[in-house]
Amino acid sequence: MTSPFTLHSQASDCAARRGEVRTLHGTVQTPVFMPVGTQATVKGVTPENLKELGAQIILGNTYHLYIRPGHELIRSFGGLHKFMNWDQPILTDSGGFQIFSLKDLTKITEEGAAFKSHLDGSKLFLSPEDAVAVQEALGSDIMMCLDTCIPYPATREEAIASTDLTGRWAKRSRAAHKERGQLLFGIIQGGMYPDLRAKAVEELVEVGFDGYALGGLSVGEPAELMMEITEEIAALMPADYPRYLMGVGTPENLVEAVYRGIDMFDCVMPTRNARNGMLFTSSGRLVIKNARHQDDQRPVDEECDCYTCRHYSRAYLRHLFMAREILSSQLNTIHNLHYYVGLMARIRKAIEEDRFAQFRQEFYAKRTVE
Ligand SMILES: CNc1nc2cc3c(cc2[nH]1)N=C(N)NC3
Numbered sequence: 001m002t003s004p005f006t007l008h009s010q011a012s013d014c015a016a017r018r019g020e021v022r023t024l025h026g027t028v029q030t031p032v033f034m035p036v037g038t039q040a041t042v043k044g045v046t047p048e049n050l051k052e053l054g055a056q057i058i059l060g061n062t063y064h065l066y067i068r069p070g071h072e073l074i075r076s077f078g079g080l081h082k083f084m085n086w087d088q089p090i091l092t093d094s095g096g097f098q099i100f101s102l103k104d105l106t107k108i109t110e111e112g113a114a115f116k117s118h119l120d121g122s123k124l125f126l127s128p129e130d131a132v133a134v135q136e137a138l139g140s141d142i143m144m145c146l147d148t149c150i151p152y153p154a155t156r157e158e159a160i161a162s163t164d165l166t167g168r169w170a171k172r173s174r175a176a177h178k179e180r181g182q183l184l185f186g187i188i189q190g191g192m193y194p195d196l197r198a199k200a201v202e203e204l205v206e207v208g209f210d211g212y213a214l215g216g217l218s219v220g221e222p223a224e225l226m227m228e229i230t231e232e233i234a235a236l237m238p239a240d241y242p243r244y245l246m247g248v249g250t251p252e253n254l255v256e257a258v259y260r261g262i263d264m265f266d267c268v269m270p271t272r273n274a275r276n277g278m279l280f281t282s283s284g285r286l287v288i289k290n291a292r293h294q295d296d297q298r299p300v301d302e303e304c305d306c307y308t309c310r311h312y313s314r315a316y317l318r319h320l321f322m323a324r325e326i327l328s329s330q331l332n333t334i335h336n337l338h339y340y341v342g343l344m345a346r347i348r349k350a351i352e353e354d355r356f357a358q359f360r361q362e363f364y365a366k367r368t369v370e
């Protein structure tokens with residue numbers, strides 16, 4: 001198994017590292033934040049917007065695309081890249097998390113997950129092999145194994161049973177994957193039990209994957225617990241392979257997880273919060289509908305050079321939000337994604353110059369409560 005990851009530099013005073021992941025559609029510089037494009041679109045922005053703000057790689061979702069429009073239709077268009085006009089890397093999540101988020105999940109057996117479509121209630125089934133086949137049809141650069149997500153909180157017995165099943169499914173996913181350049185990442189489950197997670201790392205490394213993801217975090221557990229587990233398990237994940245923390249997180253979470261050795265992140269926060277009028281800035285968060293922005297001529301963030309901050313005032317963005325204008329979501333999303341992607345670029349530079357611990361201190365010093 002040759003790793004797709006190259007380590008460029010390791011921080012001298014913490015676990016942070018600077019690297020790159022080679023994929024079929026290009027090489028991704030890490031640490032990296034991946035904008036979420038669940039249904040073959042990063043909501044509210046075009047691929048050109050994404051390139052302009054510096055996105056290297058985006059996320060798609062197997063469950064959603066399997067349900068609608070269907071992976072066979074996307075395959076007939078030459079895959080997801082052609083279908084959505086994005087020619088850079090795409091990572092597709094396996095759907096494990098979405099299936100487990102469905103309220104009326106029917107049942108999990110050794111064979112796979114039987115569930116009802118959230119669209120029309122039709123009965124569906126995905127085995128680990130199906131999830132690999134769907135992602136091969138989508139043509140994603142990085143595929144995720146189908147896993148079972150453990151709710152928080154969960155008993156140790158529940159965590160053991162679920163984690164063992166995820167391990168057996170991982171073996172089947174690997175066996176089902178035809179080596180065609182697409183990468184396949186394993187997902188480490190184990191709930192909030194570090195010993196179960198450590199065992200899961202060992203088993204997945206034994207099977208052999210192109211990268212390893214920490215799953216089942218950011219599921220409602222306290223942030224301290226998420227960081228504790230991240231710290232302990234990241235140190236056990238192979239240093240010469242990509243480390244991906246799924247579904248995380250706030251800007252602070254990203255800084256703390258990079259500090260502990262994580263390379264890859266995805267989170268709906270910058271895009272979802274943008275649509276809800278919550279904007280990230282270098283000094284903290286800004287709620288655009290707040291009356292104090294009504295006649296404020298300044299941009300969202302004086303330190304930001306994104307398209308939105310170069311052309312529009314807080315007053316105008318507040319007006320668009322209050323009027324429920326479509327442009328509100330577009331401009332707010334451009335700004336928030338630019339902030340997240342820009343934060344990762346500043347983190348990469350700080351690690352290259354071996355001053356990440358100092359960067360981390362300065363990052364917090366600037367955060368005032370908005
Ligand atoms: C928002 N929090 C979050 N935790 C996750 C955890 C997982 C995931 C997506 C997540 N998102 N996808 C998986 N396939 N498994 C684990």
Ligand SMILES: [Zn+2]
Nearest residue numbers: 304306309335
């Ligand atoms: Zn901006």
